[in-house]
Amino acid sequence: MNDDHGGPAQGAASTGPQGHDISRVLGAEEIRRALTRIAHEILESGHGADDLVLLGIPHRGVPLVRRLAELIARAEGRPDADDPLDLHGALDITMYRDDLRGNPTRAPSPTRIPRGGIDGRTVVLVDDVLFSGRTVRAALDALSAIGRPAAVRLAVLVDRGHRELPIRADHVGKNLPTARTERVHVQLAETDGQDAVDIVRPGTGEGERA
């Protein structure tokens, strides 16, 4: 959901002004490999692509879910080109957040549910970073207003720890131990022009305590 995950100073440039220390954790090739592995894991755990629905959480979950759907369709020998809505969609969770107050108004994104609906199917929620778990909790609430899936699973590109709720991911691209003050900055070609995951450490003087 967030463009950056954690830290109060959101939206800082990735080129390290104010003494930020940036280190690249995943490059384009590693992201591709991680997604390929997740796609195969999803297929294995669900015994195929039948009754599978992938829902991306805006914003970066949406391009991720599109890539996963393509990888799954290719692995199953069923190219998904003519009907992209059959396997994947988007689930906006803005209205279900518990931190709306005290934050600037968030513009909601569209929710798209595949035509078959979610009732009785296995829903895989997809997001870029798993952090506190609050986004996932909101997504579970949003799902229950839409229907009753047979099972809900969670796939994330990066798990950075620091959960505040009893939530874990079923499929993880990369486990990334971080300090709370660090920010995980995910970039995807569709939204940011390139594929990369960076850790941004606040520079001295920003009160690092973690």
Added chain:
Amino acid sequence: MRHFIAISDLSREDALAVLATAEHMAETQSRSIRKLPTLVGTTVVNLFFEDSTRTRISFEAAAKRLSADVINFSAKGSSLSKGESLKDTALTLQAMGADAVVVRSGSSGAAHLLAHAGWIDQPIINAGDGAHEHPTQAMLDAFTLRRHLRPGDPSADLEGLHVVIVGDILHSRVARSNVLLLTLLGARVTLVAPPALVPVGASSWPCEISYDLDAALATGPDAVMMLRVQHERMVGGGFFPTAGEYSRRYGLSTARAATLPAHTIVMHPGPMNRGLEIAGAVADSPRSVIVEQVASGVFVRMAVLYHLLATDAREAHRDR
């Protein structure tokens, strides 16, 4: 946005942001469970000094779909002078812990006064003040127009559209809010009315004014919005000779509607005087979107409540 008082306070970006949120709200209302938890724990007060059925119910539905608690406060018939009663009421609502106040009043400027007199800290939403503005009505009209005339594009403005608004402009806050909003979004607006029902100063509004309905309809507008003849505000009479003559010259009859292009939609903010400003057959025809306007009203009001209440505006202001 701290309050929602008048379209004249809005920027084009504000208006498009509310419309975009309204599209999102519309989408959530097609789900099996339509209630959203967004505003749980907040209280919205509907403060209505004037009769209203659909606006009050629409605000009530919008607040409830967002899980807010709703208190309806109907002050009609109060013998207190309006200024005093507005202040005392505001202090009462403040003390009760209202998080937002939706106000409808016969006095122009009531919502502005409530927002800026210092009696109450909460966001104020104008649900119609005298002959001044009715901003959520204009938003729902713009929302409905866009869905029909710019289908499938939830970020579109109304550039290039021509809307004809017909009838009792003089007593109409709907007309004023619509002129401001539709032109803000790029549409061209023509007002049509008998000269006695055009307000003084309307010539400075960003629209054309015509006294000839047939000529205006002959230009092939994209939408025709019929306004209610507001009998209750016409004490003393003299605005037009007879209802029959008004209907003949300014009513949207079946014959007049038949001259319109196929894509033209017919709108009415309601409640309608069937047979006076609009023929019953036209109101029920496929080009009529009058019932849909009511549904749009809930989505738009949900969006306005969301924009004013989902973020704690007071905190945000304090931080600055």
